[in-house]
Amino acid sequence: AQKVTQAQTEISVVEKEDVTLDCVYETRDTTYYLFWYKQPPSGELVFLIRRNSFDEQNEISGRYSWNFQKSTSSFNFTITASQVVDSAVYFCALRKGYSTLTFGKGTMLLVSP
Amino acid sequence: DGGITQSPKYLFRKEGQNVTLSCEQNLNHDAMYWYRQDPGQGLRLIYYSQIVNDFQKGDIAEGYSVSREKKESFPLTVTSAQKNPTAFYLCASSSSGWDGELFFGEGSRLTVL
Numbered sequence: 421a422q423k424v425t426q427a428q429t430e431i432s433v434v435e436k437e438d439v440t441l442d443c444v445y446e447t448r449d450t451t452y453y454l455f456w457y458k459q460p461p462s463g464e465l466v467f468l469i470r471r472n473s474f475d476e477q478n479e480i481s482g483r484y485s486w487n488f489q490k491s492t493s494s495f496n497f498t499i500t501a502s503q504v505v506d507s508a509v510y511f512c513a514l515r516k517g518y519s520t521l522t523f524g525k526g527t528m529l530l531v532s533p
Numbered sequence: 534d535g536g537i538t539q540s541p542k543y544l545f546r547k548e549g550q551n552v553t554l555s556c557e558q559n560l561n562h563d564a565m566y567w568y569r570q571d572p573g574q575g576l577r578l579i580y581y582s583q584i585v586n587d588f589q590k591g592d593i594a595e596g597y598s599v600s601r602e603k604k605e606s607f608p609l610t611v612t613s614a615q616k617n618p619t620a621f622y623l624c625a626s627s628s629s630g631w632d633g634e635l636f637f638g639e640g641s642r643l644t645v646l
Binding site: 429463 | 566568573574575576577578581591621623625634635636637638639640642
């Protein structure tokens with residue numbers, strides 16, 4: 421069975437602070453994909469990043485960065501210099517083979533001015 | 534623009550009534566999914582379909598039914614057998630490759646009175 425754990429239920433920061441959202445996953449497979457999605461108040465989930473299990477390179481996209489470590493089964497997400505518009509629920513998800521996505525329970529990020 | 538359209542956005546239903554949520558996509562995706570979201574529970578898979586005229590149960594299929602008669606459409610019926618139907622329902626689609634991300638609609642919020 422596969423499982424995704426996002427231990428942080430809610431995080432509150434002040435604008436311009438850096439914040440890291442944790443994601444720990446469990447799977448017995450050697451080939452899989454990991455994803456991060458953002459869910460703003462409007463409700464629609466927005467795709468942020470996909471990473472396959474063979475690629476442990478960190479990824480940076482503007483203020484967003486992702487750290488994938490197979491040794492600790494973690495795929496953490498960092499927002500640098502957070503902004504109010506970053507306030508949302510963020511989901512980490514795992515996909516193995518042709519199966520469906522397994523989501524974590526999400527982390528609500530509140531960025532105050 | 535290509536995307537996923539869910540309707541209605543808000544729906545109220547009396548206990549004992551069936552209700553059907555619509556999901557249409559124009560992304561030419563083979564696979565479609567229905568997820569249910571409850572506060573603090575993340576997203577849980579109800580049903581999914583990888584090809585027309587075929588679908589499989591997800592983790593919480595009891596009390597729900599689906600059909601996939603056309604590639605573009607994957608309606609979800611919430612039946613009176615569903616014990617606790619009040620929730621936010623999200624429809625998604627993806628390409629047939631196992632590495633594809635899911636694209637989501639804006640969701641439908643169902644409230645049972």
